[in-house]
Amino acid sequence: KLMKVFLTRRIPPEGMKILSAAGVCEVSQWDSDEPVQRADLLKGVQGAHGLLCLLSDKIDAEVLDAAGPNLKVISTLSVGYDHLAIDEIKKRGIRVGYTPDVLTDATAELTVALLLATARRLPEGVEEVKNGGWSSWKPLWLCGYGLSGSTVGVIGLGRIGMGIARRVMPFGVKRLLYSGRTAKDYAAEVNGEYVPLDTLVSESDFIVVSCSLTPETQGMCDKAFFSKMKNTGVFVNSSRGTVVNQEDLYEALSSRQIAAAGLDVTTPEPLPANHPLLTLKNCVVLPHIGSATYSTRGIMGALSAQNLLGGLQGTDMPSELTF
Numbered sequence: 001k002l003m004k005v006f007l008t009r010r011i012p013p014e015g016m017k018i019l020s021a022a023g024v025c026e027v028s029q030w031d032s033d034e035p036v037q038r039a040d041l042l043k044g045v046q047g048a049h050g051l052l053c054l055l056s057d058k059i060d061a062e063v064l065d066a067a068g069p070n071l072k073v074i075s076t077l078s079v080g081y082d083h084l085a086i087d088e089i090k091k092r093g094i095r096v097g098y099t100p101d102v103l104t105d106a107t108a109e110l111t112v113a114l115l116l117a118t119a120r121r122l123p124e125g126v127e128e129v130k131n132g133g134w135s136s137w138k139p140l141w142l143c144g145y146g147l148s149g150s151t152v153g154v155i156g157l158g159r160i161g162m163g164i165a166r167r168v169m170p171f172g173v174k175r176l177l178y179s180g181r182t183a184k185d186y187a188a189e190v191n192g193e194y195v196p197l198d199t200l201v202s203e204s205d206f207i208v209v210s211c212s213l214t215p216e217t218q219g220m221c222d223k224a225f226f227s228k229m230k231n232t233g234v235f236v237n238s239s240r241g242t243v244v245n246q247e248d249l250y251e252a253l254s255s256r257q258i259a260a261a262g263l264d265v266t267t268p269e270p271l272p273a274n275h276p277l278l279t280l281k282n283c284v285v286l287p288h289i290g291s292a293t294y295s296t297r298g299i300m301g302a303l304s305a306q307n308l309l310g311g312l313q314g315t316d317m318p319s320e321l322t323f
């Protein structure tokens, strides 16, 4: 008898092919590119043996209870898993798959692109060209900040943080600082200096947030944090929006306490088009596209399908979250 799986969204075809070729599950799906409503999620998951979800789906005790005792595996199409109630999942003996490693390069690339776009004011420049604001080559027009000779601070030197560090070093970065729970041996490759968070914040020209969202990091970038930054400092976040207190960030940007911010993640997502942050020229906001290359998304689709199958069949999952 086929096992039941529920997919909370349309996923890349690479993943669908693997699920149908396996022939072990009957797939039902929220067949849309838009998020499933809570009520439809609670209904869709009923009796499921497997759940494939996205980072926009909050999987808590209510969802697990709605699914019932069949549920063996949750496979998320993401590296982040802050949307999963891990304690509740663990209590019920459910396995979890996720997609680390395969999106490291794409996400590190996007973060560096966002850093440069923000520091060199690319969106403002593009806008000026389009709206007729480009009157001549002007010595002091659209000046920004460059990486060469700078100090870069990476908060959270994990897989993606290290990918970012590797990529910025060839731009002539002078010092690479990092902070986090522990010093990392592999930081030697980028001459990384392990420093307390306060030191990183006050000494960096560029601060890149690349940590996971935990109770410890939630709201970490607040008024006190921004007030310690240099006035020429550029802040970049490609981790999770709630690591930042956005009201404090707005204040820091509008008062020029800091120079600029580039955000690939916000609270909420999507950020409403009338949000105050979007009125600021020195804030560049992207719609959470860190891993969005065609090839990476295809690989994430395939990996999340393989994780789901492994969990259904009680075999190895290529990327199982251990907790």
Ligand code: GLV
Residues within 6 Å of the ligand: 055, 077, 078, 079, 080, 081, 103, 239, 290, 291
């Ligand atoms: C993206 O933010 C992810 O967690 O994969």
Ligand code: GLV
Residues within 6 Å of the ligand: none
């Ligand atoms: C800029 O285009 C320069 O020639 O300095």
